[in-house]
Amino acid sequence: MEKLVLLRHGESVWNQENRFTGWTDVDLSDLGKQQAARAGQLLQQHGYTFDIGYTSVLKRAIKTLDIALENMNQLWIPVQKSWRLNERFYGALQGLNKAETAARYGAAQVQEWRRSPHAHPPAITKDDPRWPGHDLRYAHLTARELPLTENLSETLARVMPFWAEKIMAALRRNQKVIIAAHGNSLRALVQYIDHLSDEEVTSLDIPTGVPLVYELDEDFNRIRHYYLQEDGPAPAASPAAK
Numbered sequence: 001m002e003k004l005v006l007l008r009h010g011e012s013v014w015n016q017e018n019r020f021t022g023w024t025d026v027d028l029s030d031l032g033k034q035q036a037a038r039a040g041q042l043l044q045q046h047g048y049t050f051d052i053g054y055t056s057v058l059k060r061a062i063k064t065l066d067i068a069l070e071n072m073n074q075l076w077i078p079v080q081k082s083w084r085l086n087e088r089f090y091g092a093l094q095g096l097n098k099a100e101t102a103a104r105y106g107a108a109q110v111q112e113w114r115r116s117p118h119a120h121p122p123a124i125t126k127d128d129p130r131w132p133g134h135d136l137r138y139a140h141l142t143a144r145e146l147p148l149t150e151n152l153s154e155t156l157a158r159v160m161p162f163w164a165e166k167i168m169a170a171l172r173r174n175q176k177v178i179i180a181a182h183g184n185s186l187r188a189l190v191q192y193i194d195h196l197s198d199e200e201v202t203s204l205d206i207p208t209g210v211p212l213v214y215e216l217d218e219d220f221n222r223i224r225h226y227y228l229q230e231d232g233p234a235p236a237a238s239p240a241a242k
Ligand SMILES: O=C(O)[C@@H](CO)OP(=O)(O)O
Pocket: 015, 019, 020, 021, 022, 023, 087, 088, 090, 114, 183, 184
């Protein structure tokens, strides 16, 4: 039996300000740093050790993994970063306040942009400073890989090669894996691992800074999954999107 731990980054400054974030590289809030430390302490208390960590190229996830590993005294393990684990690219919504956007476009429209697997948020254009083609860390991406907007299905499609080539390969080597990523890149991964329908993934929300443990059989099918919390494991239910 393999154990895989998924960890959404701790609260970011823009989570706190209720702004659409996507690929914007915002930092953790003080609460987010505390959540990351607590996640590491919980993992250590429950005896978790890891052989390798995977994260995105965004500092809120990188720092969450760092802080969690430091609190487990495992900061020394290899960590691989990939843009494929980035948050879903939120297009022209990036930077906007979610409540103000709902007041302008209607709550139903905003909820669809946020949670539907197929709805595209409004796109940016390549002359927009938010276009990742302007950012050195994405210089190796092809024109097709650089998003102008992304829906959840497209996020899943770009997470998948990394899952198959890197993460599953590590699991096959019996390595113990932790992935620190984002609300929507993890929703996409959970949809895949759990075979969730589009309807089920619409109501899936993953909390910040709480380790989500998957116990997998040798074919990487889920045996059990649960959140690791102060008062013991909690079912990985799918609370409605906020
Ligand atoms: O802003 C974002 O990038 C994400 C995660 O914080 O928000 P949402 O919950 O709307 O997908």
